[in-house]
Amino acid sequence: QLQLQESGPGLVKPAETLSLTCTVSGGSITSTTYYWGWIRQPPGKGLEWIGSIYYSGSTYYNPSLKSRVTISEDTSKTQFSLKLSSVTAADTAVYYCARDLGGGYFVYWGQGTLVTVSS
Amino acid sequence: DIQMTQSPSTLSASVGDRVTITCRASQSISSWLAWYQQKPGKAPKLLIYKASSLESGVPSRFSGSGSGTEFTLTISSLQPDDFATYYCQQYNNYPWTFGQGTKVEIK
Numbered sequence: 001q002l003q004l005q006e007s008g009p010g011l012v013k014p015a016e017t018l019s020l021t022c023t024v025s026g027g028s029i030t031s032t033t034y035y036w037g038w039i040r041q042p043p044g045k046g047l048e049w050i051g052s053i054y055y056s057g058s059t060y061y062n063p064s065l066k067s068r069v070t071i072s073e074d075t076s077k078t079q080f081s082l083k084l085s086s087v088t089a090a091d092t093a094v095y096y097c098a099r100d101l102g103g104g105y106f107v108y109w110g111q112g113t114l115v116t117v118s119s
Numbered sequence: 120d121i122q123m124t125q126s127p128s129t130l131s132a133s134v135g136d137r138v139t140i141t142c143r144a145s146q147s148i149s150s151w152l153a154w155y156q157q158k159p160g161k162a163p164k165l166l167i168y169k170a171s172s173l174e175s176g177v178p179s180r181f182s183g184s185g186s187g188t189e190f191t192l193t194i195s196s197l198q199p200d201d202f203a204t205y206y207c208q209q210y211n212n213y214p215w216t217f218g219q220g221t222k223v224e225i226k
Contacts, residue, residue, distance in 0.1 A: 047155075047163065047206055049215040062214040063120070096162055104210025107154035107174070109162035 002027040004110035012091075012117050015062050017085040022097030022110060023077075030055050030075050035100040038071060038082045040093040041112075048093075052100060053080055087117045120144050121209050125218035131226040138194040140221045142207035147187045151211040154183055154192045157220075158203045164203075167192065169222070 008020035022036070029036060037052035051061035053071045061069050065084070073080040084091060094114050098106035122145035132138050142152065150170040155163035165174045167183035170190055180195040194201055202225055207218040 046219045047208070047217040049208075049217070060184055062212055064214070098162075105152065105165060105168045105208060106163070107165050107218065108153075109164075112162050 002099065002108045004108055005100065006095060006097050006113040008113060008115070010114060010116060012087055012115060013119050014088055015086055015119055018082070018087050018091060018115055019115070020095055020097075020113065020115070021079050021081045023079050024079070024099075025078070027099075028041045029073060029078055035050060035060075035102060036071075036073065036080045037098050037100050037106060039096045039098060039106070040091075041096070044091075046111045050084075050095075051084065058087050079106045091115070092117045120214055121148060121212055121216050123207055123209055123216050123218040125205075125207060125221045128219065129222045129224060131224045132197050134199060136197045136226075138201075138223060140192045140196050140205055140207075140223075141218060142185075142190045142192070142218050144188045144190075144209055144211075148209045148211035150186045151209060152183070152185070152190050153208045153210065154181075155208065156201075156203045157165045157206065160167045163206060185207055194223075 003025045004025045012018045034099045035052040038050040051071050068085045070083040076105050094112040097110045099108040124143045126141045152170045154167040157163040171183045182193050204220045204222045206220050
């Protein structure tokens with residue numbers, strides 16, 4: 001059974017960089033079919049797709065965040081990561097990592113991790 | 120970006136009711152639409168993909184229909200476990216976008 005687990009600081013100061021890692025167990029992140037994505041949800045609000053990475057390293061970002069986002073993978077560690085720079089209070093959210101089977105919809109999700117941006 | 124609009128935002132229903140949620144896209148997305156269920160404090164769970172394909176393990180009381188710009192999620196007989204928030208998501212064009220959600224409450 002594939003499992004995803006987000007990890008990283010729960011509190012980030014304004015203007016700093018948010019860094020999260022998703023650890024994948026029970027499966028490989030090097031499959032030629034899968035994409036691995038990040039989605040966030042501000043408290044009490046809806047879902048926003050941040051971006052996705054393909055096994056080859058190709059990345060796809062939401063234009064609304066593109067200038068601040070980097071998604072990368074470490075296949076040797078079966079992990080992929082999210083970096084979001086110059087954060088503000090508006091970036092406070094639960095951040096989810098998830099697997100896309102290649103179609104664009106997300107079947108497997110991590111449990112989510114709350115990141116609060118505050119001084 | 121393709122805008123996804125769900126209606127209603129909140130729905131009050133009773134166990135056993137037939138429930139329908141609508142999702143409209145700002146432009147045609149063919150059948151590239153997914154539906155998710157989310158309960159408080161939990162990650163979304165995929166219910167439907169490609170507008171009408173039921174994800175493995177999802178009860179058959181859930182069904183999806185539609186194409187182009189208008190889609191529906193139907194729960195044929197609402198069960199206690201179904202009280203949750205439902206989201207649609209288009210994956211026709213990047214960036215993938217979600218509807219604002221429909222909360223199904225107990226009447």
